[in-house]
Amino acid sequence: MEQRLVCDTVRDLLPMYIDHMTSDASNESIEEHIGGCRECEMVLKQMQEPVFVEPAPEVEDFKKFLKKSRMGLFYWVMGAAAVIAIVTCFIVNLAVEGRLSWFYIVIVSIVTGYLPVYLVISGQKHRVLKMLACLNLCVFFLIGVIQLTLYYEMGIGDIWFWKYGAPIAALWSVILWFTVLVRVKFHATLLTSFVVFLWLAVAGNFLTNMLCGHYTGVGDYMTHFLTDGFGNVATAVAFLLLDFIVYCKKKGKVERGE
Numbered sequence: 001m002e003q004r005l006v007c008d009t010v011r012d013l014l015p016m017y018i019d020h021m022t023s024d025a026s027n028e029s030i031e032e033h034i035g036g037c038r039e040c041e042m043v044l045k046q047m048q049e050p051v052f053v054e055p056a057p058e059v060e061d062f063k064k065f066l067k068k069s070r071m072g073l074f075y076w077v078m079g080a081a082a083v084i085a086i087v088t089c090f091i092v093n094l095a096v097e098g099r100l101s102w103f104y105i106v107i108v109s110i111v112t113g114y115l116p117v118y119l120v121i122s123g124q125k126h127r128v129l130k131m132l133a134c135l136n137l138c139v140f141f142l143i144g145v146i147q148l149t150l151y152y153e154m155g156i157g158d159i160w161f162w163k164y165g166a167p168i169a170a171l172w173s174v175i176l177w178f179t180v181l182v183r184v185k186f187h188a189t190l191l192t193s194f195v196v197f198l199w200l201a202v203a204g205n206f207l208t209n210m211l212c213g214h215y216t217g218v219g220d221y222m223t224h225f226l227t228d229g230f231g232n233v234a235t236a237v238a239f240l241l242l243d244f245i246v247y248c249k250k251k252g253k254v255e256r257g258e
Contacts, residue, residue, distance in 0.1 A: 006033060010040050014047055071121065078117075082110050101153040108145045112138035132180065136173050143169055167211050175200045191243035198236035202229050 010033050016022050017030050034041045086107060093103040116135040120127050147161040178200060183193040205228050209215040221228065 007037060007040055010034070010037075011043055014040075014044055018044075018047055074121070075118075078114060082114055085110060099153075101149060104149050104153070105142075105146055108138075108142045112142050129180065129184075132176065136176065140166070140169055164211060168208050171207055171211070172204055175204045189243060189246075191239050191246065195236045195239045195243065198232045198239070202232045205229060205232070 010030055013022060013026060013030055017027065022030065034044055089103050089106040090100070093100055112135070115138060116131040119134055120131045123130055143165040144161060147159070147165060150156040151159060175197065179193050179197040182188050182196050183190075188196070206215065206218075206221045209221065209228070215221055
């Protein structure tokens with residue numbers, strides 16, 4: 001009977017003991033009792049386990065409805081803005097030139113801006129990769145439309161797509177997807193991936209200028225390094241140091257058991 005009374009008293013104190021609301025003397029007594037009482041020890045462990053409270057179905061349904069309504073409103077706003085821009089450019093282009101020309105560039109530019117964003121918002125799995133792939137393809141298509149419109153519809157410039165446009169777009173696509181590969185394959189952090197992109201951008205900048213005929217060799221690049229490469233290198237070093245600091249902090253928390 002006496003043991004039963006002691007167990008009941010300890011179990012009444014356990015909630016306050018878990019919340020650190022009991023005195024040191026009470027803690028010692030409780031811990032001494034738990035050390036010799038298997039039943040009270042099991043009760044303590046059960047109390048310390050996290051309690052999962054499942055949200056009410058109507059609350060979850062309301063959250064889904066609210067989210068769906070917000071997304072629907074967002075799509076309507078984006079669609080309305082796109083339609084207004086397209087109609088306005090259509091009217092202005094016809095009024096000014098009497099035919100459609102740069103209007104085609106506007107349409108493809110809007111698609112290039114809207115479609116990747118739609119994939120990010122509406123996608124569930126690998127949405128960032130899908131967005132990048134879509135953006136990559138849209139950029140190639142946009143460059144082609146710009147070339148066709150400028151040369152054939154507006155009589156501006158010459159054929160530069162195969163000589164400059166496509167090779168430069170392909171070059172930066174390789175840089176972009178190599179960065180993504182590092183991120184996915186080696187589970188690199190976003191900071192590390194950005195550092196890789198910045199380092200590759202140094203070479204990309206040099207090759208871009210080579211393709212455009214601005215540079216004839218490495219000597220030209222070094223002459224313009226402060227304006228064409230130093231910014232990328234400095235930013236990459238800064239982000240690399242920041243990534244190292246973040247890594248050290250996370251490692252310290254793990255070692256401390258936080």
